[in-house]
Amino acid sequence: MKYEKLAIPDVVLITPQVFGDERGFFMETFHQSDFEQHCGNYQFVQDNHSKSKQGILRGLHYQHAKPQGKLVRVTQGEVFDVAVDLREQSPTFGQWIGEYLNSCNKKMLWVPPGFAHGFYVMSEEAEFQYKCTDYYHPGSEFSLLWSDEALNIEWPLVNGKLPQLSVKDDKECAFSWQHCPKF
Template identity: 70%
Template sequence: MQYEKLAIPDVMLLTPQVFSDERGFFMETFRHADFIKHCGNYTFVQDNHSLSCCGILRGLHYQFEKPQGKLVRVTRGEVFDVAVDLRLNSPTFGKWIGVFLNSTSKQLLWIPPGFAHAFYVTSNEAEFQYKCTDYYNPGDEYCIRWDDEDLAIDWPLVHENMPILSGKDNAGSSFKDARKFELIR
């Protein structure tokens, strides 16, 4: 596995070594010792899997009392995946990073606790899988609007159509009004 620091250094792009032949392929998607060495000493407690259609945008989500780190990947299709730094003590506070993840490259993205996370589906469908460092707690979930002017995320909207949002995501707060993290490193 190759680990690459991105413009926000705590967010890492992981590229697996893929072994392919006429039968298909094999790849290792996670090795705990290597992950600790490159990303930190985190333990994953929950795996999630979603299916979404083209134009769906999920996020920008985060939990405040029990923040989740997420190791995300796409197993079918393609998404534009975004992480926003909500850590007040970070030199990249308020900055975002976006990468395309797809089933062809098989890359993974590590988003540490203290970030809001979202993805936008750019293919006909996308299956999105991710590991979390804490359990989902619906009473502790927050959402920032996908189109917040202060963040100015450059979403690659398909045919420039507005994304399809859930009611919860449509009612997200502004970045300015969102709860921020003070002590997460």
């Protein structure tokens, strides 16, 4: 696997080595000691899998009291995946990074604890899988407003249409950048 530190160095793009032929393909999607060497000493305790239709935006989510690191990948379709640094002591505090993840490039993104995370579905539908370093804890979950002007995230909206959001991700429930709890 190739590990590439991005503009926010704690966020790492992981490209697996894929072995394919006329029968299909094989790839290793996780290797604990390699992951620790390139991303840090984290243990995963929960795996999640979601399926969404085109134009759905999930996020930007994070857990404040029980922050989760996430190793994310797409097994069907394509998403634009975003991480926002909420760590006040970080030199990249308030910055975001976005990557296209899809079932063809098979890339994964490591989003460490202390980041808000979300994704926008580009394809007709997408299946999104991720490993978490802490359990889901609804009492400490927050949503950062996806369209906050202070963040200026450049979402590649399909046909320029506004995304479909859950109630918790809508502007009535999500926090603006200036008011969201930070780390």
